[in-house]
Amino acid sequence: MEAGTTTPKRSYxxxxxxxxxxTAAVLAxxxxxxxxxxxxxxxxxxxxxxxxxxxxxxxxQCWNLxxxxxxxxxxxxxAFVGLGGYVLFALTLIGxxxxxxxxxxxxxxxxxxxxxxxxxxxxxxxAYFAIGTWVVAEVYRLVFAQVKPLGGGTGTSLTPTVTxxxxxxxxxxxxxxxxxxxARDIASYWLAxxxxxxxxxxxxxxxxxxxxxxxxxxxxRESAAASxxxxxxxxxxxxxxxxxxxxxxxxxxxxxxxxxxSPDAAFSVLDWTAYVIFxxxxxxxxxxxxxxxxxxxxxxxxxxxxxFGAWYLILLGTLGILxxxxxxxxxxxxxxxxxxxxxxxxxxxxxxxxDDGNRP
Amino acid sequence: xxxxxxxxRKSFGAIVVADDFDLTIAPSEAVGIIxxxxxxxxxxxxxxxxxxxxxxxxxxxxxxxxxxxxxxGRCRAGIGRTHQIPQPFENLTVFENLLVGAVHGRGKSExxxxxxCGEILDQLGLIKRANTxxxxxxxxxxxxxxxxxxxxxxxxxxxxxxxxxxLTEGECAELVTTIRDIRKSGVAILWIEHxxxxxxxxxxxxxxxxxxxxxxxxxxxxxxxxxxxxQIYIGIEA
Numbered sequence: 001m002e003a004g005t006t007t008p009k010r011s012y013x014x015x016x017x018x019x020x021x022x023t024a025a026v027l028a029x030x031x032x033x034x035x036x037x038x039x040x041x042x043x044x045x046x047x048x049x050x051x052x053x054x055x056x057x058x059x060x061q062c063w064n065l066x067x068x069x070x071x072x073x074x075x076x077x078x079a080f081v082g083l084g085g086y087v088l089f090a091l092t093l094i095g096x097x098x099x100x101x102x103x104x105x106x107x108x109x110x111x112x113x114x115x116x117x118x119x120x121x122x123x124x125x126x127a128y129f130a131i132g133t134w135v136v137a138e139v140y141r142l143v144f145a146q147v148k149p150l151g152g153g154t155g156t157s158l159t160p161t162v163t164x165x166x167x168x169x170x171x172x173x174x175x176x177x178x179x180x181x182x183a184r185d186i187a188s189y190w191l192a193x194x195x196x197x198x199x200x201x202x203x204x205x206x207x208x209x210x211x212x213x214x215x216x217x218x219x220x221r222e223s224a225a226a227s228x229x230x231x232x233x234x235x236x237x238x239x240x241x242x243x244x245x246x247x248x249x250x251x252x253x254x255x256x257x258x259x260x261x262s263p264d265a266a267f268s269v270l271d272w273t274a275y276v277i278f279x280x281x282x283x284x285x286x287x288x289x290x291x292x293x294x295x296x297x298x299x300x301x302x303x304x305x306x307x308f309g310a311w312y313l314i315l316l317g318t319l320g321i322l323x324x325x326x327x328x329x330x331x332x333x334x335x336x337x338x339x340x341x342x343x344x345x346x347x348x349x350x351x352x353x354x355d356d357g358n359r360p
Numbered sequence: 361x362x363x364x365x366x367x368x369r370k371s372f373g374a375i376v377v378a379d380d381f382d383l384t385i386a387p388s389e390a391v392g393i394i395x396x397x398x399x400x401x402x403x404x405x406x407x408x409x410x411x412x413x414x415x416x417x418x419x420x421x422x423x424x425x426x427x428x429x430x431x432x433g434r435c436r437a438g439i440g441r442t443h444q445i446p447q448p449f450e451n452l453t454v455f456e457n458l459l460v461g462a463v464h465g466r467g468k469s470e471x472x473x474x475x476x477c478g479e480i481l482d483q484l485g486l487i488k489r490a491n492t493x494x495x496x497x498x499x500x501x502x503x504x505x506x507x508x509x510x511x512x513x514x515x516x517x518x519x520x521x522x523x524x525x526x527l528t529e530g531e532c533a534e535l536v537t538t539i540r541d542i543r544k545s546g547v548a549i550l551w552i553e554h555x556x557x558x559x560x561x562x563x564x565x566x567x568x569x570x571x572x573x574x575x576x577x578x579x580x581x582x583x584x585x586x587x588x589x590x591q592i593y594i595g596i597e598a
Contacts, residue, residue: 012478014470210463210470213452217460220449227409228513229435229465286451348470350455350478350490 010354016208021345028343035193039176039186047189051257053299054192058199058250059272060279060291062243065203067277068286069215070239071222073126076133077273079117079140080110080244082266084251086144089261092162094149099166103191103252110248114241122237134269141267155262163259166191188257195253199246200344203288206242207346211235219286278316282323284330288344293332361420362387362548363408363517368417370400370407370572377403379572381417385517390549392559392580395569396592401552402444404569405519408550409441410434421517435465440515444522446502448509450495454486457494457505458512465513477512484508484538500531507538517548524555536561556584556593568592 017025039047059077067073084106091102121132145153163184172183206212214235217225226232251272255261265271275298283294301319305312327334335341363385370378377400385391395401406412408419410431419426421437429437440461449457455477462473481487484504489497494505503523510518520539524532536558543549543562553559559566559580566583568576570592576583583589 010478010482012474014474213456213460213463213470216452216456217449220451221447223411224443224447224449225460225464226431227411227435227441228461228509229432230460231430231432231464347453347491348456348459349453350474350481352478352487 010352013351013353015349015351016347017345018342018349021342024343032197036190039172039189044182044185047185049299049303051185051189051192052302053295054189054196055250055254056275056279056298057292057295058192058196059247059276060283060295061199061203061288062246062250063273063276064280064285064288064291065206065215066239066243068280068290069207069212069219070236071218072236072240073130074121074133074240075130075269075273075277076121076135076137077243077247077276078267078269078271079133079137080114080247081251081254081272082137082144082263083110083113083140084248084253085255085261085266086147086150087248088252088255089150089156089158092158092165093156099162099256100191103195103249103256106252107245107249110251111241111245114244117244118237118240122233122240137267137269141263144266145263151262153263155260155265157261158256158259163256166256185257188253191253192257195250199250200288200292202242202246204344204346207288207344211238212346213348215239278320280330282320282330284332284336287330287332287336288346289336289342290330290332292343294330297331361385362389362422363550364420365408366418366420368404368407368419369415370403370412371415377572378407378414381572381574383567383574385548385550387516388543388546388548389565390543390551390563391565391567392563393550393552393567393569394554394556394559394593398571399569400572401569402521403572405441405521405550405552408434409439409519432464435461435513435515436467438514438516439519440465440510440513440517441519442503442506442510442521442523444525446499446506448494448497448502448505450493452494453491454494454497454505454508455481455490457509461509461511461513473512480508480511483541484511485534500527503527503535504538507542511542511547515547517550518542520549520551520553522552522554524553524558527555532558560584 063077087106087109088099088102091097091105092099097105117136121129121136124132144150150156164180166187169180169183169187172186173180176186214225214230217230218232218235222232255266279294279298280291282297284290301316305315323330329337361384365381365383368378368381393401403412407414410429421439426434449460458477458480459470459473462468462477463470481490484507486501486504486508489501497505507523524535527535532555539562551559551563563580565578566580567574568583568589576586576589
């Protein structure tokens with residue numbers, strides 16, 4: 001197809017990063033360096049808090065990819081957190097596998113079980129899909145409560161041999177001059193940081209790929225995406241399986257750090273799905289920045305308001321409702337909409353190479 | 361024949377919305393469809409583009425039977441469509457909207473698709489809005505985006521669903537020029553429209569639908585002169 005009749009042939013190219021996002025990348029690299037070195041000068045409480053922040057942020061990224069982009073509103077992601085935790089316990093306690101190898105093992109098992117789970121829940125749409133995922137998660141909980149070698153309904157603990165067998169514990173002990181429990185926390189902290197960074201990089205690369213383009217289209221208008229050649233079912237299935245694998249690995253890591261597991265805690269809809277939905281919604285659903293902001297707000301609220309007991313949950317709920325009513329695109333959406341900011345450059349900008357004052 | 365529809369029938373329970381419908385379109389031909397509201401026009405598009413499956417009959421595109429081919433497969437085969445109510449991806453930019461069609465409908469990489477998407481945006485007068493979020497567009501721009509996005513998927517047949525509705529006279533005239541250009545580039549057009557004068561400025565052949573049945577087909581002027589067609593259009597078209 002030819003361009004306008006009189007204008008010379010223009011050439012077009014794609015640009016993704018802009019000045020803000022380049023600055024953000026430099027700042028993120030610096031922040032990452034500080035976070036890696038943090039155990040050298042931070043107290044054990046802060047390290048433990050940050051482990052919690054990191055895995056909630058990573059879980060929220062996964063849920064956001066699933067619900068915010070692929071339109072799969074799952075309230076059953078605790079199925080994969082619990083599954084990951086239990087696979088870690090089974091592999092280390094019964095199989096004698098090193099915990100560090102058990103984490104990716106949990107991811108593989110979660111992905112493998114996500115396929116048959118998808119066969120069931122993908123037959124359902126909208127609210128029925130949400131309820132279906134929850135029911136499946138309950139089935140997982142009831143099944144694991146029957147497994148006697150893993151403690152049945154009351155659960156079980158990792159033996160000190162297992163928790164101390166994470167590679168590098170001895171090295172951390174001498175490096176930071178700390179006892180074994182503190183060294184375990186530092187190892188978990190680094191693992192959590194690594195998994196968070198891996199999750200962010202993964203989600204970012206997906207959104208930058210052709211599948212990410214399709215996910216954006218599905219998020220905005222599913223039926224129109226199909227008539228433009230997007231294979232919706234396939235992309236949704238890929239998103240479901242990939243997030244299940246990530247969630248499973250996070251679950252393994254969470255329970256490696258907790259060192260104690262029970263079906264009720266591991267498959268808790270409140271801890272692993274309700275809070276995660278809260279984080280994503282207040283931060284900004286359907287953006288990669290949203291869950292990052294949301295997780296920090298959630299952590300601060302938990303840190304400073306948890307002493308108020310029931311009031312804390314009431315406040316959490318109120319904030320969630322207010323954001324949904326007055327800032328449906330979340331707190332990040334408010335900021336990004338006003339200033340046109342992006343920290344993770346997923347936008348594809350069209351640049352015209354020809355100085356004719358016709359630049360977009 | 362590019363498009364070959366024979367004996368097409370679609371019913372929802374007792375309501376028949378397409379009844380024994382035949383239509384053929386040759387490559388780079390432009391065909392218009394008119395008919396009162398509820399005549400089954402949009403249903404016909406959904407049957408061709410794959411949103412609905414027919415109760416009976418068959419649709420062939422470029423010799424291939426489309427039965428069981430999902431919407432994305434029909435897009436990849438070369439059927440592009442616009443929607444009566446524009447359906448932009450509102451949180452993607454205008455350019456990204458086109459990329460979806462070029463990458464997924466045509467199997468190109470983003471880099472390969474950039475040049476042709478830029479040219480389409482230029483042709484449709486959207487180049488200055490390329491990096492604007494589609495949700496911020498005006499109605500005319502949204503209608504243009506519908507066409508631009510469908511063109512980006514590289515169609516050989518373009519289905520236009522009331523693309524001129526709701527536009528001013530001037531906007532409508534611009535749109536007619538654009539559609540003529542698209543046609544000249546070798547894309548066949550099947551166009552449903554209430555704004556008959558816009559339609560007549562482009563098409564070679566006119567089909568009149570009423571209650572899911574084809575009641576007239578032929579050269580536009582002759583069809584519009586028929587008394588039964590005029591009767592149906594009393595109150596709709598002066």
